[in-house]
Amino acid sequence: MKITIGRVDKADFPELCLEEIDVKIDSGAYTSSIHCSNIKEISLHNTPFIRFTLLDPEHSFYNNKEFTFKNYTSKIVKSSNGISETRFMIQTEILIFNTIFPIYLTLTERKDMKFPILLGRKFLNKKFLIDTAKKNLSHKLKQTKK
Numbered sequence: 001m002k003i004t005i006g007r008v009d010k011a012d013f014p015e016l017c018l019e020e021i022d023v024k025i026d027s028g029a030y031t032s033s034i035h036c037s038n039i040k041e042i043s044l045h046n047t048p049f050i051r052f053t054l055l056d057p058e059h060s061f062y063n064n065k066e067f068t069f070k071n072y073t074s075k076i077v078k079s080s081n082g083i084s085e086t087r088f089m090i091q092t093e094i095l096i097f098n099t100i101f102p103i104y105l106t107l108t109e110r111k112d113m114k115f116p117i118l119l120g121r122k123f124l125n126k127k128f129l130i131d132t133a134k135k136n137l138s139h140k141l142k143q144t145k146k
Helices: 137-145
Strands: 003-005 008-013 018-025 032-044 047-054 066-069 072-078 084-096 099-108 117-119 128-130
Touching: 003 137, 008 137, 032 084, 047 084, 072 099
Parallel strands: 003 128, 018 117, 032 099
Antiparallel strands: 008 018, 008 084, 032 047, 032 117, 047 066, 072 084, 084 099
16 A cells, blocks of 8 residues: 655655755655765776765755765766756664665755755555645654654
């Protein structure tokens, strides 16, 4: 049975040290993405890594913490304005509706966007049913469990 999710919600990303961060449900986007800056491919002991800082100083959740991931790929993503760009993609975990799900996130600069995280179709597919009239269903469920 699919879980009903609203148009926006709050979720936790334990490996990224983010709790109750705003997410936008975007069925128009294929991949999910997270706003970050200083995205760099680096090499440590001849092994490639991706390093980035989540969010930006203007965001209330910004903590200037750098993350380094060994397991990453790159992917060509076509944005809503039709421009294709290559983005790095990591796999991490999302805690939503009191359940941990694996999720792939593309790393992108979303400074001018209201929501730092978009959840796309690839993540939502077969798990969620979107009700655009509702919002924060997972967050409300989490509050009742406290």
